Amino acid sequence: MPIPTITATRTINAPPERVWAAITDIGNAPHMLTCVLDVAVLTQDEFGVGYVWSETRRMFGKDAAETMTVVAMQPGVAYTAEACNFGARYISSFQVDPVGSDATELTFTFAAESVASARWSQRIMMRIFGSIGKRATHRMIETDLDDIASYIGRHG
Template identity: 30%
Template sequence: MPLLFTIEERFDASPEDVFRLATDIDAFGDWMPNFVRVEKLTGAVVGKGAMWRETRKMFGKESTELFEVTAAEPGRRLDLFVDGQKGTTGRGAYRFRYVFEPEGAGTLLKMEGEIAGMGWFMETLGRLFIGSFKKAVHGDLKAMKTHLERRRAS
């Protein structure tokens, strides 16, 4: 049974600005915690079918995963798929949907995550650690928010 979770973060920026930063692969190193490098595999534009390999430091070691955009509506929605068999984790299917909702003069960013295909034991164990995973992912959204709002203030 897949692990499901939702995270929300409010931004003092338009949905278009938040989407633009979330899809600016060249800027990942400016705001992403534990960022090591990114390798674009399909060009500069992040739209449906775009792929990149992202490496971050996790628990003191480098971890690389392959990301694919499965849907993109600028300023509205971004869906990502990570095939764990093609990365460091070696298993699982990870799906992330980012929904950019206007909220007053800002944006409510909702991120829905699904982790599946880990096997019965790992999915059972994963239920114990989903809180830590959510906290790490929420940390990414907070870092993106801080970067965007600092950039807008300067």
């Protein structure tokens, strides 16, 4: 059972190329996102489909590490990364859209769904997360977008 998709958008006063460069500089995430504590890039590849990293972030008062893999990308426009853990598949997508001549609309979409191999207890937890965790996850996404906008504003 999937939890409802969560989407948030932020307008950033920077051209799309700068926003894209920031959101695809995965190794820099701990300096940009307040919730990200550490990142380890696990692939030698350039950022694109197949790029893999481990990200440790503070979530709900605890440190949680996930291994993320880019599964789809339209260079300069959008990418989707997935992680699988605790019987769930987590799907995060970023999309960059120009607004006028020097601003960008950045959209972050998050979803989670049970995987076929999930135990019944994990499926129950997904149902609970779906009803309880949506608001907290939405706040986390909003914070990430605020952090990205602030970072780009400070570092151009």
